[in-house]
Each structure stands twice: as C-alpha cells, then as structure tokens.
Amino acid sequence: MINPVDATDWREARRRSAREDILEAAWSLVADEGLTGLSLRDLARRAGITPPTVYAYFESKNAIYDAMFGQAATQFAEAAAQPFDCDDPQEVLVASVHRFFEFCMADPVRYQLLFQRVLPGFEPSADSYTPAVRALGFAREWLALNGVTEARHLDLWTALVIGLVDQQMSNDPGGTRWFGLVEETTSMFLTHCQASRNSRHPAPRPNQTKGLRS
Amino acid sequence: MINPVDATDWREARRRSAREDILEAAWSLVADEGLTGLSLRDLARRAGITPPTVYAYFESKNAIYDAMFGQAATQFAEAAAQPFDCDDPQEVLVASVHRFFEFCMADPVRYQLLFQRVLPGFEPSADSYTPAVRALGFAREWLALNGVTEARHLDLWTALVIGLVDQQMSNDPGGTRWFGLVEETTSMFLTHCQASRNSRHPAPRPNQTKGLRS
DNA sequence: GTCTATAGCTGGATAGAC
DNA sequence: GTCTATCCAGCTATAGAC
Numbered sequence: 359m360i361n362p363v364d365a366t367d368w369r370e371a372r373r374r375s376a377r378e379d380i381l382e383a384a385w386s387l388v389a390d391e392g393l394t395g396l397s398l399r400d401l402a403r404r405a406g407i408t409p410p411t412v413y414a415y416f417e418s419k420n421a422i423y424d425a426m427f428g429q430a431a432t433q434f435a436e437a438a439a440q441p442f443d444c445d446d447p448q449e450v451l452v453a454s455v456h457r458f459f460e461f462c463m464a465d466p467v468r469y470q471l472l473f474q475r476v477l478p479g480f481e482p483s484a485d486s487y488t489p490a491v492r493a494l495g496f497a498r499e500w501l502a503l504n505g506v507t508e509a510r511h512l513d514l515w516t517a518l519v520i521g522l523v524d525q526q527m528s529n530d531p532g533g534t535r536w537f538g539l540v541e542e543t544t545s546m547f548l549t550h551c552q553a554s555r556n557s558r559h560p561a562p563r564p565n566q567t568k569g570l571r572s
Numbered sequence: 573m574i575n576p577v578d579a580t581d582w583r584e585a586r587r588r589s590a591r592e593d594i595l596e597a598a599w600s601l602v603a604d605e606g607l608t609g610l611s612l613r614d615l616a617r618r619a620g621i622t623p624p625t626v627y628a629y630f631e632s633k634n635a636i637y638d639a640m641f642g643q644a645a646t647q648f649a650e651a652a653a654q655p656f657d658c659d660d661p662q663e664v665l666v667a668s669v670h671r672f673f674e675f676c677m678a679d680p681v682r683y684q685l686l687f688q689r690v691l692p693g694f695e696p697s698a699d700s701y702t703p704a705v706r707a708l709g710f711a712r713e714w715l716a717l718n719g720v721t722e723a724r725h726l727d728l729w730t731a732l733v734i735g736l737v738d739q740q741m742s743n744d745p746g747g748t749r750w751f752g753l754v755e756e757t758t759s760m761f762l763t764h765c766q767a768s769r770n771s772r773h774p775a776p777r778p779n780q781t782k783g784l785r786s
Numbered sequence: 787g788t789c790t791a792t793a794g795c796t797g798g799a800t801a802g803a804c
Numbered sequence: 805g806t807c808t809a810t811c812c813a814g815c816t817a818t819a820g821a822c
Contacts (some may be wrong), residue, residue, distance in 0.1 A: 409817085418817085517735035521731035528687075550760040553763075611798085612799085624800075
C-alpha cells in the first residue's frame with residue numbers, strides 16, 4: 359500500500375524533524391551557556407540522545423553552527439519581509455529599525471552568531487549566508503523610498519543602526535536607552551541626506567551602480 | 573654597598589619585567605590565534621618558559637586576560653590624553669574619532685578585548701577597568717567644546733562612533749570605507765545637536781509602544 | 787540509527803625536587 | 805623561581821555491536 363516514493367518522503371520528513379529537534383536543543387543550550395558553550399555532550403543530553411547520534415545528522419560541530427546560522431539568517435529575512443502598517447516613508451524606516459532592535463534583543467545569542475565574529479574559525483557557508491543578504495536588500499528598498507540611494511549613505515545608515523543596537527545590547531541590555539534614540543537618529547540621518555542632495559549638483563542618476571556591495 | 577631597600581627594588585623590577593615578558597608573549601599569541609586561542613602551553617612555549625612558571629606570575633588564566641585588559645585600557649587612556657594640534661572644536665572632534673579608528677584598527681584583538689564581549693565569563697576587574705572610564709571622560713570634554721552636553725546626545729555620539737568602527741572592522745578590515753565617513757558623520761551630528769538646541773524645548777522622547785520589552 | 791565504549795587529544799592547574 | 809612529571813577534566817570524533 360505504501361509506495362516507495364511515500365516511504366522515502368516519510369523517512370526524509372522524520373530525518374528533518376530529528377535534525378530540527380537537535381537544533382532546538384542547541385539553541386536552548388547556547389541560550390544558557392553562551393555561543394561558545396556548545397558542547398556535543400551537553401547538546402546530546404539535552405536532545406535526549408547520545409553524542410555519536412549527533413553525527414548521524416551533522417558531520418561536525420561546525421556544521422551545527424552553520425545550520426544554526428542558516429536558521430537565524432532565514433528568520434532575519436522573514437522578519438525583514440513582513441509588511442509595515444504605515445505608508446509614510448520615514449515612518450517605515452523608523453519601524454524597520456524598531457523591528458531590527460526587536461529581532462536582535464529577542465535573542466542575543468542569535469545576534470552574536472549573525473552579526474558578530476565570536477566563534478574562532480567559523481565562517482558560514484554560502485547557503486546559510488544568502489538569506490541574510492536578501493534581508494539587507496530590504497534596507498536598501500526602505501532607504502530608496504526616502505530618496506536615499508547613494509552608496510556612502512547606505513554605509514552610513516548601516517553604521518548608525520548597528521551602533522545603536524550594539525550600544526543597547528552591550529551597555530543597557532533589557533533597557534531602552536539607545537532604542538529610544540531611533541526616531542531622533544532617523545530624522546537626523548534623513549535631514550542630512552536631504553541637505554546633501556539639495557546642495558549637490560543635480561540629483562544622482564537612477565541607474566547608478568558603483569560600489570554598492572553588501 | 574647594596575642596602576636592603578635597593579635589593580628589594582631590584583627584585584621587584586625583575587619580577588615586573590618577567591610579568592611583562594609573559595604579557596608580551598600573550599599579545600603575540602592572541603594576534604596569531606585569536607583572543608580565545610590563548611592556551612597556557614602555547615603561551616609558556618612562546619615566552620621561553622614552562623607552564624607552571626606562568627603561575628609564579630599569574631594566579632590563573634583569567635588573571636592574564638585581566639592584566640591584558642588593564643594594559644589595553646591604559647593604552648586607550650594614553651591615546652585619548654594626547655593633545656590635538658588643531659583648535660577648531662569640530663576639527664578636534666573629527667580628529668578624536670580618527671584617532672579612535674587608528675587605535676582600534678592598529679590591533680583588532682585589543683579592540684575585541686576592550687569593546688566586545690567575546691570571552692565567555694570574563695569580566696575585567698575594577699583596577700583594570702578604571703583607565704577606560706577615564707578615557708571616556710575625554711569624549712565628553714570634546715563634545716562639550718562643541719556645545720554638546722545633553723545625555724542623550726552623548727549616547728547618540730558613542731553609538732555613531734562605535735557603529736562606524738564596528739562596520740569598518742567587520743566588513744572592510746584594512747580599508748577605509750567607513751573611516752572615510754567620519755567627517756560627514758560628525759558634521760551631521762553637530763548640525764543635528766545645534767538644531768535641537770535652537771528649537772525651544774528638546775526633542776520629544778520617542779513613544780516606546782512598539783511592543784518591545786522594557 | 788542508536789547505542790556502549792573509547793580513542794586521542796588538549797586544556798588548566800598542581801606536586802614536589804632542585 | 806623554575807623545572808619535570810602528572811593529574812583530571814573536558815572536548816571532538818570514531819569503532820563496532822545491535
């Protein structure tokens with residue numbers, strides 16, 4: 359009654375589910391012990407299996423980190439893809455930063471893994487990284503809505519946002535000391551970009567593509 | 573000819589010198605292996621001694637990290653205390669950020685140790701930390717020269733500076749992509765603070781009802 | 787796929803001779 | 805103070821039975 363295709367699908371689903379159980383245990387473990395505190399012994403105990411079984415699903419400890427990075431990057435992209443319930447471009451921009459704060463502060467370890475280089479010798483694979491790149495594309499979109507398209511202004515914007523978040527998480531975790539500066543910072547930034555546009559010779563061409571990596 | 577006091581001083585000097593030799597080897601080691609790559613075996617080998625001898629000068633591995641933090645903080649304070657060869661307040665402010673960039677990029681591991689929380693469970697002792705606090709006082713001074721004294725503007729300033737440096741070191745190490753934005757950022761910031769001062773009452777606190785925990 | 791058992795190594799830290 | 809020798813705990817990863 360069960361044809362080979364169904365059986366294969368079922369096995370595949372079981373395997374994915376087991377992988378996700380292990381990853382769930384991994385997130386729970388690093389939440390308690392820090393990102394570098396992930397050991398295969400503790401992980402296996404928390405997942406209700408034994409250490410060798412972990413190797414049936416991940417070929418190494420770094421592969422686990424990589425899978426976690428992939429999950430985090432996907433969540434980042436999903437959060438960025440959510441629509442906003444406001445129309446004003448500046449409000450959208452502010453809301454995007456608030457959302458980024460929320461995302462980072464909801465899980466500091468996830469933030470560390472995604473945006474800081476804390477694991478010695480770990481580099482995410484291309485597959486795990488691409489969702490994060492996709493998410494950064496949204497920022498470019500929201501800035502364009504506000505007329506900001508110059509490469510150096512995009513760089514300035516990313517520095518502003520990451521600076522606010524970094525200070526918030528380092529010096530006032532759980533508080534709102536830098537979170538409360540988001541509107542003011544955004545206003546400052548947009549005013550600056552506008553002034554920069556007005557004082558320059560004609561507006562930049564719509565199809566400029568120089569130096570726009572990241 | 574040699575009185576007891578001199579003999580004591582000489583022994584003290586020798587001991588300090590040996591300590592500094594070990595710390596020098598430690599900096600050299602973490603420069604190669606990363607901050608978390610400091611092992612007492614490798615450290616001893618590089619210092620030309622054996623592991624137990626390290627314990628004659630440091631009571632634990634964390635004590636070594638703490639001494640390194642103290643050195644880094646002292647160097648930070650010394651760099652900040654250097655006078656500037658310009659008088660214009662805004663130029664001084666720009667120069668201070670350039671100097672901070674220089675300090676951070678000259679030794680990325682030192683930057684990690686001082687400004688990022690990368691060592692699991694390591695907290696600098698009060699003695700090692702105080703020089704860093706002293707250095708931060710200079711920033712307040714330079715901002716005051718520019719008429720910036722409000723607490724939230726100081727917070728904004730630290731976020732701007734750390735954001736630029738962080739992006740530079742994470743995404744363009746060895747380059748000048750964000751370093752080149754320092755002047756423009758400073759100008760933007762000062763313009764904003766001035767406008768905020770000129771308007772009668774200070775900018776309203778942003779409403780924090782976006783569902784973030786407080 | 788999951789287990790028991792263990793290899794093989796590295797880590798921080800200590801004992802005790804000299 | 806410095807050494808040799810060593811302890812003990814932790815780690816990643818593998819072998820092989822079931």
